Amino acid sequence: MDFQPTERQLYWRDRVRDFIAKKVRPAVPTYDEQDAEGDRWKVIQVVQDLKAEAKEAGIWNLFMPPRNDSHHHVDETFEFEGPGLTNLEYAMCAEEMGRIGFASEVFNCSAPDTGNMEVLHRYGTREQKDQWLEPLMNGEIRSAFLMTEPQVASSDATNIECRIEKDGDEYVINGRKWWSSGAGDPRCKVAIVMGKTDFGAQRHQQQSMVLMPMDAEGVTILRHLPVFGYDDAPHGHMEIELKDVRIPASNMLLGEGRGFEIAQGRLGPGRIHHCMRTIGAAEEALEKMCRRLQSREAFGKSIYKHSVWEERVARARIDIEMTRLLCLKAADMMDKVGNKAAKQEIAMIKVQAPNMALKIIDDAIQAHGGGGVSEDYGLARSYAGQRTLRLADGPDEVHARSIARMEFAKHTPDTEEDGFSSGDLGVTR
Template sequence: MDFQPTERQSHWRDRVRDFIEKEVRPAVPTYKAQDAEGDRWKVIPVVEELKEKAKAKGLWNMFMPPRNDSHHHVDESFEFEGPGLTNLEYAMVAEELGRIGFASETMNCSAPDTGNMEVLHRYGTREQKEQWLAPLMAGEIRSAFLMTEPQVASSDATNIETSIIREGDEYVINGRKWWSSGAGDPRCKVAIVMGKSDTSAQRHQQQSMILMPLDAEGVTIERHLPVFGYDDAPHGHMEISLNNVRVPASAMLLGEGRGFEIAQGRLGPGRIHHCMRTIGVAEEALEKMCKRLQAREAFGKPIYKHSIWEQRVAQARIDIEMTRLLCLKAADMMDKVGNKAAKQEIAMIKVAAPTMALKIIDDAIQAHGGAGVSDDFGLAQAYAHQRTLRLADGPDEVHARSIARMEFARHAPTEDEMETYSSGDMGATR
């Protein structure tokens, strides 16, 4: 067990950290000013400028899986490759990206594009890759992922009702989706839609995923869904109705009935990318908290000298370090033994990371007093964003259920033990 980062891990982390501190952080005031002007749903010029700088430095598409990734289903087209970072290498990069909200986009590493590009990379046909993956990887267009629905508990994805029915050379899509992240961006051109193509098949073989142009006839953005009042523009989360939307049969991903298979391939890395960025969010909140506590006085002494704050800051540092180690372990396991074997670790970090960050952001808000709940320090917005992550990519309860089931299976009592444990006579077992 080696806790020292390798030269390659440090190389990528440090280059990204350097770019964020020298280029992205100084651009924050410009971003805020441009974001506040005119229409909410627009391209922000400073982000486009930063994208060109990042691309020139090779800090681009760093989430794309390495070439030896075992999940390729279709063609081995090597022009659709990123720098080939492992999950562990990318974990260290993503932590840095989490420090500033729009940093990920400057390097073409923002959700849901990352997950969608991985799906196209792993499961797409040559035609699908050329049509959608190439412009996504170039940062020319954006994409959305349409899974959750307002009418059903989508935490159990077998509940989803959107229909994807074959008619001749086309599929016809009908349904209503919401929390369609990214659909507010004017560059959002394509969505991956999950729906049912065969309701008579086995429970996990009814669903398919299909590529749908957002400008197709019958696609209507019904409303925008703010998070605690934040619109998350220019990205946004939309409720979208799909009324007899027709797409060519060639838009089907991997084949009918393989939606869950694709979802598992997509959600493993997607879940952990969120967790990695969350650690950066927590570090940023802790830094602001420490600076604020040392800069203000109350009751005759600097606030940080009041013992309650020593407790909170110490606990924050402990929690960040523990969470980071679990996150790196999960990423390392994904690289070494695969996403399936790392399932419990991925579920654990998905529960632990947002909960940890929310506590630290909440303490940071408290340290800032009234300023903490304002827009001045970005803490209220960070809290709103992190709170959604306890629901996104599966709610905490679903992951906890999965963790517990694996634990129960690991410690299932034998017949003899059943008798002992049910009778309460522990003398014989220890």
């Protein structure tokens, strides 16, 4: 077990860190100005400018898996490649991106595009890659992932009711989705939709995933869904009606009934990407808390000298360090033994990371007094984002169930562990 980062890990992390320090952080005021102007659902120019610079610098598509990915079985062409970072190498970069809300998009590493690109990379046909993966990797378009539904408990993905029915050389989609993240962006051109092609099949063979152009007839964005009042524009989270939406049969991913199989491949990396960024958000909150506590006085002395704050800051540092180690362990296991063998570690970090960050952000809010709950310090927005992650990609309870069942199975050898538990899938962003 080696706790010293390798030269390659530091090379990529430091390139991302330096770019954020020199280019992204100074652009935050410009971003805020452009975000506040005009229509909420628009392209923000400063992000486009930064994306061009990051792409030119080669700090781009860092999440794309290395070539030796065993799932890369449909199309053996290697034209659709990133720099080939491992999960562990990417973890260090993603932590830096997590410090500023829009930073991940600057490097073309933001959800749900990352997960969608991995799906296309692993499971797409050459035609699907040419049509959708290439422009996504070039940062020319954005995408959405439509799984969660308002009428059912989508933490159990076998509940979803959206119908995908074959009609000649087309599929017809009917259903209603919500928390469709990214669908507010005017550049969002394609969605991966999970629905049922066979309601009579076994529970985990009913679902399929298809590629649906967002401008297809019958696709209606009913409303956007704010999180604690934040609209998250221009990204957004939308409720979408799909009414007799027709797509070519060639838009099916991998084959009918293979939706869960694809989702397993998509969710391992995607879940842990969120956790990596969460550690960066927690570090940012701790830094703000320390600066604030040292800049104000109360009851005759600097606030940081009151013992309650020493306790909170110490706890924050301990919790960040423990969480980072678990996150890096999960990433390292995914690289060495695969996502399935790392299933318990992925579930553990998915529960731990947002809960850790929420506690630290909450303390940072308290340290800022009334300013903490305002929009002035970015803490309230950060809290809203992290609170959502206790639901996104499966609620805490589903992951805890999975962790506990694996634990019970270790001590009762005859227990059947439901490898394709519906708990493996949940609200997905």
